[in-house]
Amino acid sequence: MEVGRLPISAALKGKLVSAGYTSLSLLSSLSPSHLARDLNISENEALDILKHAPHDGQVDTSSVHHIINGAQTAWDMLHEEELLTRITTSSVDIDNILGGGISCRDVTEIGGVPGIGKTQLGIQLAVNVQLPIHCGGLGGKAIYIDTEGSFMVERVLQIAEACSNDMSATNTVSQDVHAGKVGMQPRDFLENILYFRVCSYTEQIALINYLDKFISEHRDVKIVIIDSITFHFRQDFDMALRTRLLGGMALKLMKLAKKFCLAVVLLNQVTTKYAEGSFQLTLALGDSWSHACTNRIILYWNGNERYAYIDKSPSLRSASAPYAVTAKGIRNSVSNCKRIKLM
Amino acid sequence: MKPENLLVRPRPTQKCTTGCPVLDRCLGGGIPCRSVTEIVAESGCGKTQLCLQLLLSAQLPPSHGGLSASSLYLHSEFPFPSRRLHQLSRARPFDPRHDHDPLEYIFVHPLHSADHLLDAMPKMESFVENFKSQFPIRLIVIDSIAALFRSEFDNNPLDLKRRSSMFFKISGKLKLLAEKFDLAVVVTNQVVDLVAPNEGINGLRIGNLGCLDSSGRRVCAALGLAWANCVNSRLFLSRDKEIVSTVNGARDECGCELMHCRTRRKLHLLFAPHIPDTSCEFVITREGISGVCI
Incomplete structure (x- = not known):
């Protein structure tokens, strides 16, 4: 019962309930004198009760259907979701199965075997988030948290160069729209990636706690990439402690994603799990962790081709799509065409 | 230390030359600093040769692709190939900046077990930190990591779990050292035979090569x-026997045809964050290991 949560005396609560005020929303548009009459209490006491009840007077006039402060109706949420932009992965096929790309306000986990292209995808997203909205980005900055030491500037520069070339190519096509606008230089892309190098799990936890403050000072950050969430948590950990730490971290990341409307991308490793007499491949960090992320994408080899598979998502159906890691970054797979051998 | 301090400007990665321009080109300039590079091969493919050569080429000045640095060589396979190292060092062109023998800038430490390696880590750190010389330590080679783990651990879930948590501990410490002192870490690893191909975990593909x-x-x-x-x-690193030619019609006492064989050695890049899938042939000579342009 919601009334039970009000910080008022038990006697007053009893009076409220017996008078029929069982839900806080019933109190929202009452005047103190009305309430005092109904409950047969003094106006001061009534005022006290209403002080704790949500003040929805002003909200009512703005015609948003708030019931409790901070709550939203599903209708509003749908509208908001339709406005949300997504960050392209630069592979049209992956974008298609993801409904346009990596979504904001969500925590997305991407896992796969070593060498499948997790870091490449991470770097690609850190670059793509900076693209203007019509190019599939959000025009924002990226936070890249490197726990494994696989972030190589020369590779980022390569991907940024390809991205900037692609952008100027599209700009010339639709020149009338973007006339006079200078395309982004590869250097700019690098400037907008805020890179944190984390060498232990304590640093990782401290950094994630600090992100809230950091992002409130850097509001233009639109994606947080952690490559990888796993590495420091696979060393000799007490499993119960690990589950607690990771759970706390996941909650904070989710909160960040919602609060600042940004995308959180966690890269994860794979491990083998012993089940029903055989070893199976699964993402690391255990079963409880699998609840921590809203979306889960698994990258895997299928023959000589790389594939991305949506393993978990509240809004997308399971699907897989091929992709390729090229000199330019993540791109569509070219399996049907002649494969260009990189040398 | 505050979380704020973890925000760093990404720096370009310095590379340590392998001592051969062909191999360097294949590896995008050499072995990267602040990163752990693993060399996987069966015995006799040239893992140790490549490592020894790296120890020497790390001493080259940056203008020659080196790091102007001393190196630390931890070996778990005995004995230490000091004669070969000596031979390689004499085959190098004389560097006038060196008033000392290049071998004086190579520090060797034996490893007996995985625990021994973990115990040695803090010692390594203080050694690297306190080593004041015109050639600071910028290269750590562990030859081989596999030998430390292949005897001590049983094939049961408990031991496997203990083993993998040790991997992450060791790797975490190595990466910390690499980051803190801007050094390159090279580890070598052995191979195991695939008994049942493409079945279960053993057939799991890791990296660019299908098999x-x-x-x-x-x-x-x-x-x-x-x-x-x-x-x-x-x-x-792989090697394969290749028949070059048959000795025209000659047969040995068993009646088998005599053939000239040669060993073809190849270096493949299985995965790396900064370079695409490449491969390159190489030879091992008296002077060391060098790539072959085809």
Whole structure:
């Protein structure tokens, strides 16, 4: 019962309930004198009760259907979701199965075997988030948290160069729209990636706690990439402690994603799990962790081709799509065409 | 230390030359600093040769692709190949800046077990930190990591779990050292035979090559999936016998045709965050290991 949560005396609560005020929303548009009459209490006491009840007077006039402060109706949420932009992965096929790309306000986990292209995808997203909205980005900055030491500037520069070339190519096509606008230089892309190098799990936890403050000072950050969430948590950990730490971290990341409307991308490793007499491949960090992320994408080899598979998502159906890691970054797979051998 | 301090400007990665321009080109300039590079190969493919050569080329000045640095060589396979190292060092062109023998800038430490390696880590750190010289330590080679783990651990879930948590501990410390002192870390690893190809975990593909073949056998890197997560880049060296020509019609006493064989050695890049899938042939000579342009 919601009334039970009000910080008022038990006697007053009893009076409220017996008078029929069982839900806080019933109190929202009452005047103190009305309430005092109904409950047969003094106006001061009534005022006290209403002080704790949500003040929805002003909200009512703005015609948003708030019931409790901070709550939203599903209708509003749908509208908001339709406005949300997504960050392209630069592979049209992956974008298609993801409904346009990596979504904001969500925590997305991407896992796969070593060498499948997790870091490449991470770097690609850190670059793509900076693209203007019509190019599939959000025009924002990226936070890249490197726990494994696989972030190589020369590779980022390569991907940024390809991205900037692609952008100027599209700009010339639709020149009338973007006339006079200078395309982004590869250097700019690098400037907008805020890179944190984390060498232990304590640093990782401290950094994630600090992100809230950091992002409130850097509001233009639109994606947080952690490559990888796993590495420091696979060393000799007490499993119960690990589950607690990771759970706390996941909650904070989710909160960040919602609060600042940004995308959180966690890269994860794979491990083998012993089940029903055989070893199976699964993402690391255990079963409880699998609840921590809203979306889960698994990258895997299928023959000589790389594939991305949506393993978990509240809004997308399971699907897989091929992709390729090229000199330019993540791109569509070219399996049907002649494969260009990189040398 | 505050979380704010973890925000760093990404720096370009310095590379340590392998001592051969062809191999360097294949590896995008050499072995990267602040990163763990693994060399996987069966015995006799040239892992140790490449390591020894790296120890020497790290001493070259940056203008020659080196790091102007001393190096630390931890070996778990005995004995230490000091004669070969000496031979390689004499084959190098004389560097006038060196008033000392290049071998004086190579520090060797034996390893007996995985625990021994973990115990040695803090010592290594203080050694690297306190080593004041015009050639600071910028290269750590562990030859080999596999030998430390292949005897002590049983094939049961408990031991495997203990083993993989040790991998991550070791790798975490190595990466910390690499980051803190801007040094390159090279580890070597052995291979295991694939008995049942493409079945279950053993057929799991890691990296650019669908299957690894060496000496006509299908192999995969030792220490499994967990360790593969601990390294940043992985190289694979293979060798195969190739028939060059038959000695015209000559037969030995058993009636078999006499053939000239030669060993073809290849370096493959299995995965790396900064370079695409490449491969390159190489030879091992008296002067060392060098790539072959085809």
